[in-house]
Amino acid sequence: xxxxxxDPCLLIxxxxxxxxxGLQTDDTLAIGTPAFSRAEDAALQxxxxxxxxxxxxxxxxxLEFNGCTLTLRGDTILLTQKGQGTKIEAIGNTAERAQKxxxxxxxxxxxxxxxxxxxxxxxxxxxxxxxxADGDYTKLNRRLQWQAENLERGLQYVPLDLAxxxxxxxxxxxxxxxxxxSSQLGYLIVLANEHKHSRQDAHSRQxxxxxxxxxxxxxxxxxxxxxxxxxxxxxxxxxxTLKMITERLGMPPIPLIVCTDSYSLYECLVKLGTTNEKxxxxxxxxxxQSYERREITEIRWINGDDNPAxxxxxxxxxxxxxxxxxxNELSIRVEGSVQRPGE
Numbered sequence: 001x002x003x004x005x006x007d008p009c010l011l012i013x014x015x016x017x018x019x020x021x022g023l024q025t026d027d028t029l030a031i032g033t034p035a036f037s038r039a040e041d042a043a044l045q046x047x048x049x050x051x052x053x054x055x056x057x058x059x060x061x062x063l064e065f066n067g068c069t070l071t072l073r074g075d076t077i078l079l080t081q082k083g084q085g086t087k088i089e090a091i092g093n094t095a096e097r098a099q100k101x102x103x104x105x106x107x108x109x110x111x112x113x114x115x116x117x118x119x120x121x122x123x124x125x126x127x128x129x130x131x132x133a134d135g136d137y138t139k140l141n142r143r144l145q146w147q148a149e150n151l152e153r154g155l156q157y158v159p160l161d162l163a164x165x166x167x168x169x170x171x172x173x174x175x176x177x178x179x180x181x182s183s184q185l186g187y188l189i190v191l192a193n194e195h196k197h198s199r200q201d202a203h204s205r206q207x208x209x210x211x212x213x214x215x216x217x218x219x220x221x222x223x224x225x226x227x228x229x230x231x232x233x234x235x236x237x238x239x240x241t242l243k244m245i246t247e248r249l250g251m252p253p254i255p256l257i258v259c260t261d262s263y264s265l266y267e268c269l270v271k272l273g274t275t276n277e278k279x280x281x282x283x284x285x286x287x288x289q290s291y292e293r294r295e296i297t298e299i300r301w302i303n304g305d306d307n308p309a310x311x312x313x314x315x316x317x318x319x320x321x322x323x324x325x326x327x328n329e330l331s332i333r334v335e336g337s338v339q340r341p342g343e
Contacts, residue, residue: 002244006237012244015039020245024066068114068154080154081111088148090141101132101140108144115154118321119143120312121184128178158328160193162246166297167239168192168257169231172309173223183223186312187231188321189238191254222280224262227309229283232258236295255297259307259332266301270338303333 001011001021009023017039019032030040037054044051057063057077063070064082071078087107091100105126112119122143129136170188177184217223235256242254260266268275268284269291275281290296304310308321308330324330 004241004244006241010241012241012248014248018248022065027065029063029065066114067110075159077157078154079115079157080152081115084111085148085151088144090144091137097137098132101126101129101137104144105140108140108147111147116147116150117155117188118311118325119147121186121315121317124184124312125178125315128180153325155325156328160191162249162254163251164193166192166194166255166257167235167242168194168259169228169235170259170307170309171224171228171231172261172307172313173217173220173225173227174313175217175220175223177313183217183226184313185223185227185230186309187227187234188309188312189231189235190324191242218277219275219280221262221264221268221275222277224260224265225268225280225283225287227313228258228260228265228287231309232256232287232290232296236290239295256295257298257300258296259300259302261302261304261307261310263301263336266299266336269299298337300334301336303335306330306332 001019002014004010004012007022011021011023013019013032013036017033017035019030019036019040021028021030021032030037032040055061055063057070057072059072062072067082067084069080069082071080084107089100089104091097091104094100105123108119109123109127112123122139126136126140126143132140168190170190172186174184176182217226235258239254239256246253269288272288275284287296291299305318306320307318308324311317311321320330
């Protein structure tokens with residue numbers, strides 16, 4: 001098997017029998033053909049290596065992996081938290097509430113990182129608080145209560161046509177909206193089948209993050225750019241893994257689409273706009289170079305109400321991410337894009 005450059009714990013076969021294996025400490029999650037499964041069993045026997053018996057995902061038998069529960073419902077796989085949600089407790093007005101604040105925000109952040117990305121911003125903001133005030137306890141309790149009431153809410157993985165799939169990156173940044181006046185960045189990466197007539201995207205695999213910007217931002221354009229750089233870097237790494245899969249299956253490469261609701265950033269990248277911030281010039285030139293080399297197939301300027309990454313940077317976001325997670329569909333109004341020669 002070959003190791004993915006995106007994740008050293010993700011392995012893909014390079015022989016006749018197709019299979020993929022993900023490793024997490026002492027857990028293994030694999031998908032493959034019956035020939036791959038038989039070859040694995042034979043190799044274990046030859047090596048005289050003991051391993052846990054295999055559990056196969058079915059409608060009757062769920063699987064547990066990396067603190068998550070995978071459940072098969074029809075042709076959709078639902079990923080939910082395993083048991084961390086039962087540890088969530090409201091933080092009362094006690095002498096130990098500062099310690100409870102740290103414990104509960106860590107518990108909530110773990111659940112958000114694996115299956116409830118809509119909670120990411122509130123818990124990211126809570127992680128930046130060193131000495132919580134009464135209002136901080138109220139905000140965290142409100143988010144923890146929502147998580148406790150929605151333990152069955154998670155990520156849905158739906159079937160996709162890999163031959164026509166696209167990797168779509170939604171990015172967003174909020175300028176100086178944290179208490180220390182730093183900017184909040186967010187991106188969402190999805191694998192999607194696009195239906196242009198109905199203007200809806202059916203999405204499957206999702207990778208998201210909400211994080212405080214570690215660099216000083218002097219403008220809205222800077223926060224939007226840094227958010228896009230973070231998302232595109234991860235997306236290009238994911239593309240290398242997808243390329244290994246599509247080549248094994250004899251399919252065309254998957255294109256990368258980048259979506260932003262910032263017109264100034266869109267103009268800088270596709271219309272050769274400029275900025276006076278020297279450090280920012282480097283990131284814009286790097287993004288523009290990826291676009292010119294066609295590592296990025298297309299850059300789109302989309303309506304702000306349709307950007308699901310908005311939920312990672314604002315306390316009161318639009319409902320695009322909520323709609324995406326509930327139905328695995330999202331309607332996107334494209335305000336501007338560039339049709340390049342040969343497309």
